[in-house]
Amino acid sequence: MSLFDLPFRLFSFLGLALFLISFFALLVFVVLRIRDSRKGLPERVGKVGWAFHGCFTGVVLCLLLAFSFALILFSSYIGSRDVPENKKLVALVRCLDIEGQGGYDMRLEYTPVGGETQTYLLRGDQWSIEGHIIKWDGRLLSLGIAPGYKITRVRGRYLDLDGETKYPPTVYDIGDDVWEKMWELLYKGNDYLPMVDAVYGSSCYSMPDSAHPFEMYITSAGFEIIKVK
Helix, strand or coil: CCCCHHHHHHHHHHHHHHHHHHHHHHHHHHHHHHHHHHHCCCCCCCHHHHHHHHHHHHHHHHHHHHHHHHHHHHHHHHHHHCCCCCCEEEEEEEEEEEEEECCEEEEEEEEECCCCCEEEEECCCEEEEEEEEEEECHHHHCCCCCCEEEEEEEEEECCCHHHHHHCCCCEEECCCHHHHHHHHHHHHCHHHCCCEEEEEEEEEEECCCCCCCEEEEEECCEEEEEECC
């Protein structure tokens, strides 16, 4: 994140905060005015003064609401033109070619960030890692918030369809049943979730390389793997 990007992220955050505050303040103001009109005015407050005070307060709150909304639109426009990458390291992957050993073709070592290394034996030409992703809309992305994710499976895959149908697949479930239920609800309720652009699955795969490990990232576009040379 550059220093040039910081003001626009700050504008987006301030716009959202000011919009919520002014909206609820206007809502409370309307409710109180309705209550006062039903209860009757105090003798010390004339109708003209009561009306002037109400109009002035209402106009100020409406202006704040309009200003905050304009600030959100402005920051969203800037964010849509240049949304930050929000790349985040997920895991380190090393995959060795062991063709002919025990009926398997690859040995994959998966080390999540902050976790322990897990080893999987795979059949096929390529290794693949897949999972769930929840992508926030441009307003949250412009604040530098990375997409949410959950790695679910490690599998081997073949380059040609004949291999996929001829040989038994090797698939390992590394997810969690509790989290799977939550993700199922996110998939089904995607259209009703605020500040969410999409909920979808993503996978990345590559050929085994005994000499170089891979770094796996979560980005605003999905999972990404980069060979460490």
